[in-house]
Amino acid sequence: MALRRLYAAAAVAATIGFAASPAQAVTEIQWWHAMTGANNDVIVKLANDFNASQGDYKVVPTYKGNYADTMNAGIAAFRAGNAPHIMQVFEVGTATMMAATGAVKPVYKLMAEAGEKFDPKAYLPAITGYYSTSKGEMLSFPFNSSSTVMWINLDALKKANIAAPPKTWPEVFEDAKKLKAAGYTTCGFSNSWVTWVNLEQLSAWHNVPLSTKANGLDGFDTVLEFNGPLQVKHLENLVELQKDKTYDYAGRTNTGEGRFTSGECPIYLTSSAFFGNVKAQAKFNFTAVPMPYYPDVKGAPQNSIIGGASLWVMGGKTPEEYKGIAKFLTFLSDTDRQVYIHKSSGYLPITKAAYEKAKAEGFYKDQPYLETPLLELTNKEPTENSRGLRLGNMVQLRDVWSEEIEQALAGKKTAKQALDAAVERGNQMLRQFEKTAVK
Amino acid sequence: MQKNAIFQSKLLPYALVAPQLAIVLIFFYWPAAQAVFQSFLQQDAFGLSTTFVWFENYRDLLSQPDYFATILRTFGFSFAIAVSSLSFALLLAVMADKPLRGGTLYRTLLIWPYAVAPPVVGVLWIFMLHPSLGVLSRYLRALGVDWNPLLDGDQAALLIIVAAAWKQISYNFLFFLAGLQGIPKSVIEAAAIDGARPMRRFWTVIFPLLSPTIFFLLVVNIVYAFFDTFGIIDTMTRGGPGKSTETLVYKVYTDGLLGGNLGGSAAQSVILMVIVIMLTAIQFRFVERKVTY
Numbered sequence: 001m002a003l004r005r006l007y008a009a010a011a012v013a014a015t016i017g018f019a020a021s022p023a024q025a026v027t028e029i030q031w032w033h034a035m036t037g038a039n040n041d042v043i044v045k046l047a048n049d050f051n052a053s054q055g056d057y058k059v060v061p062t063y064k065g066n067y068a069d070t071m072n073a074g075i076a077a078f079r080a081g082n083a084p085h086i087m088q089v090f091e092v093g094t095a096t097m098m099a100a101t102g103a104v105k106p107v108y109k110l111m112a113e114a115g116e117k118f119d120p121k122a123y124l125p126a127i128t129g130y131y132s133t134s135k136g137e138m139l140s141f142p143f144n145s146s147s148t149v150m151w152i153n154l155d156a157l158k159k160a161n162i163a164a165p166p167k168t169w170p171e172v173f174e175d176a177k178k179l180k181a182a183g184y185t186t187c188g189f190s191n192s193w194v195t196w197v198n199l200e201q202l203s204a205w206h207n208v209p210l211s212t213k214a215n216g217l218d219g220f221d222t223v224l225e226f227n228g229p230l231q232v233k234h235l236e237n238l239v240e241l242q243k244d245k246t247y248d249y250a251g252r253t254n255t256g257e258g259r260f261t262s263g264e265c266p267i268y269l270t271s272s273a274f275f276g277n278v279k280a281q282a283k284f285n286f287t288a289v290p291m292p293y294y295p296d297v298k299g300a301p302q303n304s305i306i307g308g309a310s311l312w313v314m315g316g317k318t319p320e321e322y323k324g325i326a327k328f329l330t331f332l333s334d335t336d337r338q339v340y341i342h343k344s345s346g347y348l349p350i351t352k353a354a355y356e357k358a359k360a361e362g363f364y365k366d367q368p369y370l371e372t373p374l375l376e377l378t379n380k381e382p383t384e385n386s387r388g389l390r391l392g393n394m395v396q397l398r399d400v401w402s403e404e405i406e407q408a409l410a411g412k413k414t415a416k417q418a419l420d421a422a423v424e425r426g427n428q429m430l431r432q433f434e435k436t437a438v439k
Numbered sequence: 440m441q442k443n444a445i446f447q448s449k450l451l452p453y454a455l456v457a458p459q460l461a462i463v464l465i466f467f468y469w470p471a472a473q474a475v476f477q478s479f480l481q482q483d484a485f486g487l488s489t490t491f492v493w494f495e496n497y498r499d500l501l502s503q504p505d506y507f508a509t510i511l512r513t514f515g516f517s518f519a520i521a522v523s524s525l526s527f528a529l530l531l532a533v534m535a536d537k538p539l540r541g542g543t544l545y546r547t548l549l550i551w552p553y554a555v556a557p558p559v560v561g562v563l564w565i566f567m568l569h570p571s572l573g574v575l576s577r578y579l580r581a582l583g584v585d586w587n588p589l590l591d592g593d594q595a596a597l598l599i600i601v602a603a604a605w606k607q608i609s610y611n612f613l614f615f616l617a618g619l620q621g622i623p624k625s626v627i628e629a630a631a632i633d634g635a636r637p638m639r640r641f642w643t644v645i646f647p648l649l650s651p652t653i654f655f656l657l658v659v660n661i662v663y664a665f666f667d668t669f670g671i672i673d674t675m676t677r678g679g680p681g682k683s684t685e686t687l688v689y690k691v692y693t694d695g696l697l698g699g700n701l702g703g704s705a706a707q708s709v710i711l712m713v714i715v716i717m718l719t720a721i722q723f724r725f726v727e728r729k730v731t732y
Contacts, residue, residue: 068696068697072696075484075485075699078485078486079485079486096484096699099483100483100484100485100487101487102487103485103487242590249587249589249590250571250589251589252677252679256571256589258571258572259571262571264571392699393698393699393700395697395698396693396694396697396698396699399677399678399679399693399697402679403679403680403681403682404681406589406590406679406680406681407680407681409590410590410591410592410680410681412681429698432499432700432703433699435481436481436482436483436488436490436699436700436702437483437488
């Protein structure tokens with residue numbers, strides 16, 4: 001009995017030893033991400049494919065909760081001295097990550113030091129601009145990007161005798177009234193991510209600044225200035241239409257998106273990445289068209305800005321590990337792989353070559369709405385006001401702006417008062433961030 | 440007979456309380472001390488740059504009118520949650536204390552909600568009362584109520600109070616029931632023989648005898664309303680609309696974790712700690728006098 005146990009133990013030890021010995025030579029690269037469902041499968045497949053393609057490095061993806069959770073987990077891990085190698089951070093966390101010199105390794109430096117071929121011009125500027133310094137140095141690697149589009153319930157338009165989806169805001173308001181009269185009494189149109197759509201994208205789309213210093217891209221001493229006539233007028237319109245539910249507020253995040261797929265709100269502005277859910281749940285004909293604009297604003301529409309997330313490489317790792325990370329980023333930039341990510345996740349391709357290839361393959365022929373966000377992003381050469389934004393404490397800034405917009409929609413403040421307060425409170429937070437940011 | 444235990448060794452009593460002391464020191468005093476220290480610092484989220492600023496975080500905080508509004512709101516919430524859940528629980532307990540058929544089943548069912556975690560409570564209530572998802576919202580709208588807690592701050596506040604109070608009713612019920620069963624039947628019968636009607640018996644005999652339980656539950660409920668409602672608020676309203684459901688604890692979370700302002704958030708925690716210590720002290724000092732043990 002005892003002898004048998006000894007044999008068993010020896011066998012187990014031998015197996016473990018055997019299995020472990022080749023693994024020791026492999027450098028592990030921890031990748032923390034926030035993707036769920038089908039997009040999580042894409043991440044796992046990317047890691048597996050990379051691991052199978054070579055034998056020196058092993059990428060280990062770990063799901064860490066939603067975007068904010070993942071970022072907080074990464075920050076906490078960094079403070080405890082065991083940060084992951086790669087961390088997926090949503091676009092609004094960019095300023096926080098960027099301010100953390102020493103905690104992160106800029107991608108352009110990483111690629112140069114590892115000797116990987118890397119041409120920043122191969123990437124779509126509307127996407128990389130968001131994650132680059134004003135000199136064009138790429139700080140983080142864009143992974144999943146999307147933009148705001150206007151989702152349209154085509155069956156509803158038909159019911160209300162509307163020939164084509166609206167192009168401008170006044171047309172949206174008119175059509176929403178018609179839709180309301182045609183039976184959509186609780187919601188003519190609505191949107192998710194209230195500040196992203198109605199302040200951030202609205203400003204970029206009309207080439208109006210959200211804040212000074214190129215929306216913060218050129219320095220942390222940026223000052224908010226989105227209480228201008230355009231934004232005030234837009235909010236006034238929403239407040240007016242909220243009264244009879246021609247517009248109906250659907251919350252700060254994307255929890256209200258079900259109102260589109262259920263057929264309650266026939267016009268709905270939100271991320272292009274909403275596609276997966278629309279496709280799975282909507283029992284009507286749908287499309288996605290570019291965001292509406294105010295035709296009286298000169299030069300509108302400009303170009304839209306992105307949402308989504310990028311991959312940040314954390315600091316304090318060994319050169320060998322950095323080499324593996326650089327190889328992995330090159331692997332991700334491969335044209336075929338980008339086309340695969342684009343098609344399977346609904347997020348945008350990040351290289352020009354991948355976009356061209358998807359186009360050449362006729363991917364947008366039967367689903368033209370999948371090209372809508374790309375057309376918006378590349379509509380015009382980005383300006384100071386439409387390259388992107390980089391504001392510290394952005395997560396909380398959005399909450400503060402939402403609070404003020406909610407006050408206006410509830411009739412407790414005028415649109416002007418609400419935006420003035422949002423700017424003032426936001427500026428206080430930006431100064432707080434500036435004080436603690438590493439110089 | 441000797442009443443006091445005398446230890447032979449001088450060290451033994453210390454050794455015996457040491458584990459308990461260690462737990463209190465490690466899990467309470469150490470983090471609390473860290474919070475106090477952190478509240479004097481200004482630090483970026485990653486902890487890369489740290490400046491010692493003395494009381495600047497407190498000054499910043501106390502110069503915001505919003506902060507005082509949040510303090511007032513938290514007190515309002517706590518009061519509303521404690522009063523509503525205590526009174527409902529007492530009513531239910533008095534009913535359940537009567538000899539009933541199937542009384543055990545009834546009591547067990549009333550205790551169940553306590554096993555539900557606060558975020559789950561939030562989600563449950565959202566499914567009932569979310570303006571577009573909620574089942575009950577449709578009926579409310581059909582009745583002509585313009586139910587929209589996404590924009591109407593008072594409705595959102597009501598929603599939080601109802602959900603938070605609902606969750607706490609079971610806990611209170613359990614203690615009230617135990618308290619009621621601990622009241623000697625002879626006292627109540629004596630009052631009945633003296634001609635006191637049920638209402639009078641309740642207010643003059645049962646209620647005073649129940650006062651230790653009520654006092655204990657009051658303290659527990661206020662602490663609950665201050666801290667444990669976080670999960671409910673986070674899942675239901677995230678502090679909105681506007682700031683109408685932001686409590687002190689929720690603000691600590693948003694400023695510290697979402698905003699990355701750890702110093703300011705630590706200062707808030709310290710203030711919160713002082714408030715709760717004061718509240719509990721006041722309760723013991725003044726309310727306890729009225730309690731008949």
